[in-house]
Amino acid sequence: MTVNARQLVESVATGFTEFPVPTPESTSDGPIGWPGYREARRRAIERTGERESVVCGAGKVGDVEATLIAFEFGFMGGSLGRATGDRIEAAFVHARELGTPMVTLIATGGSRMYEGMAALSQLQRIAHQIALTRAAAIPQLAVLRDPTTGGGWATLGAAADVILALPGAQAGFAGSRVRPPGDADAYTAESHLATGQVDQIVAPDELPERLARWLALLTGADGVAAEPPTALGARKPPATGWASVLAARAPGRPRADAYLDAYFDWCEDISGDRRGGVDPGVRCGFGHRQGTTIAYAAQCGTPTQPAGFRTAARLIRLADRLGIPVLTLVDTPGAANDAAAERAGAGPAIAEVFTAVAEATVPVTTLVIGEGGSGGALAFAAPGRTWITPDAYFSVTSPEAATAILKLPPDEVPAVADRLRLRPQDVAELGLAKLQLADPG
Incomplete structure (x- = not known):
């Protein structure tokens, strides 16, 4: 009809x-x-x-x-x-x-x-x-x-x-x-x-x-900064850098979907960058939590595509214009770096997210929940308002990439991971994030 x-x-x-x-x-x-x-x-x-x-x-x-x-x-x-x-x-x-x-x-x-x-x-x-x-x-x-x-x-x-x-x-x-x-x-x-x-x-x-x-x-935001979600996985960080990498890459570790489900009463996703691209490895939208609205941009554990960065930038800019605080979840081995990603504008797309976070007048809160691989992860992170879970790491580059750059044999990867000081407690000691622990209950 x-x-x-x-x-x-x-x-x-x-x-x-x-x-x-x-x-x-x-x-x-x-x-x-x-x-x-x-x-x-x-x-x-x-x-x-x-x-x-x-x-x-x-x-x-x-x-x-x-x-x-x-x-x-x-x-x-x-x-x-x-x-x-x-x-x-x-x-x-x-x-x-x-x-x-x-x-x-x-x-x-x-x-x-x-x-x-x-x-x-x-x-x-x-x-x-x-x-x-x-x-x-x-x-x-x-x-x-x-x-x-x-x-x-x-x-x-x-x-x-x-x-x-x-x-x-x-x-x-x-x-x-x-x-x-x-x-x-x-x-x-x-x-x-x-x-x-x-x-x-x-x-x-x-x-x-x-x-x-x-x-x-x-229309439902109160403008108050989002509290970082409670860690859902390991209760204490690993002893070595390589153990941190393995914990972050563990198949059973809680991912973005689990964090969003636990954090919000309900939510609605947006999709796409409005420029012809969608990255299923980045989830963005708005959620209802304890009577207010918080926007979210979450990496889901895969290499982030240019469309994913642009979608996140779109979300952050919209939330900023409407006065809605933002929560970002970091979990990526890094930005996609294949030829297709480069042709799709990987560099400018990453720059869009860095700029959107830097320009935001609303508070942005970040929790690193898994892999924090290089600039592709850092683009999602809020300076001064970043937390990291015990089963996560944050690194200037992956230990495998660092080993290759230094022309070391592959069996040196675990040792290089230790030298990179990428454990969550190392990142906290450097003043770049605060350690977020699981609920003791």
């Missing part, structure tokens, strides 16, 4: 009140005098009961007051014209005046051809409103419905802080009638999730609850 804009809004928000229409309805054939445009609008009004392609208003999503924009695809394909731009602009102004998060429920084919460049220029107006709202530290959340193409995707959709999508939704800059023949799967929500352009795919019946959870997270 097709759900129209009002039905969708009423399914996700309670007490929805539509905003007054900011401009009177046009009775002409539009700004470029397209023959029959006035009649096409009249038929769209009769068919949908709406006067424009968007419904804008305020309502409560879960426990959070929000400003909502819902596209009515039945009204001229949800296209963006001048009157659409007026309504969207007014909704963003309202959101900033009241400090309420923005939720856009998008279903559009793009700019309204019948209004020519006057329609296309609405994208600049919308982009300006998005920028003003971002500067005001107001969260913006988009839901991609079928279809979300053209300027609607390239502004309200792709520029949102968090992007959800309905299963099977067509999404992409080019609509189905104008793109070249070929790989149609590239224009789906599932493809965009796989390439780091969408955060989650949400079934329609789960959308109200998921939106409520997201808005609670994005």
Whole structure:
């Protein structure tokens, strides 16, 4: 069954009140005098009961007051014209005046051809409103419905802080009638999730609850620094450097998923770097803990790919803008250093995380929970607020790499590990981290 804009809004928000229409309805054939445009609008009004392609208003999503924009695809394909731009602009102004998060429920084919460049220029107006709202530290959340193409995707959709999508939704800059023949799967929500352009795919019946959870997270921080998680593994650090390396590499050692599950009441992940990449070895998102929100960026024990660094940087910058403290978990043998990683921009990606942590105005807390391999691990660490567990190590490079650099035989690796002073207690003595022990209970 097709759900129209009002039905969708009423399914996700309670007490929805539509905003007054900011401009009177046009009775002409539009700004470029397209023959029959006035009649096409009249038929769209009769068919949908709406006067424009968007419904804008305020309502409560879960426990959070929000400003909502819902596209009515039945009204001229949800296209963006001048009157659409007026309504969207007014909704963003309202959101900033009241400090309420923005939720856009998008279903559009793009700019309204019948209004020519006057329609296309609405994208600049919308982009300006998005920028003003971002500067005001107001969260913006988009839901991609079928279809979300053209300027609607390239502004309200792709520029949102968090992007959800309905299963099977067509999404992409080019609509189905104008793109070249070929790989149609590239224009789906599932493809965009796989390439780091969408955060989650949400079934329609789960959308109200998921939106409520997201808005609670994005508006629920108290700004207090995150406490480091309690160590979940070994109770005391090993005696030697090589033993520390082996403990950190042990298959049964607690990993990021175990730490996040123990630390948070519940959480929601983001996915991807918005540039075409996803690293399954880095988990980022926002979690609820004891009544407040904390953002997290966690390495999961694999070499971190450029997309992983960029996703972490994206998470830290978003959290900083919204005033949400950050927790990072370090666990990587190092940055991926193969040819593919280098071509994907490993150096600039690592630099992004170093910079995001350095520029953050919110407190960043770090716990090293396993391998702390060189700069790829250090990029995730907060200077002055880093802790390390007994079954972890932190090193300028791996003992194997150090042995190779020194042109020593492989059997010297354990001795080199000792010389590197990479044990957790060594790192603590150097003043670079504090030792975090397991709960004695």
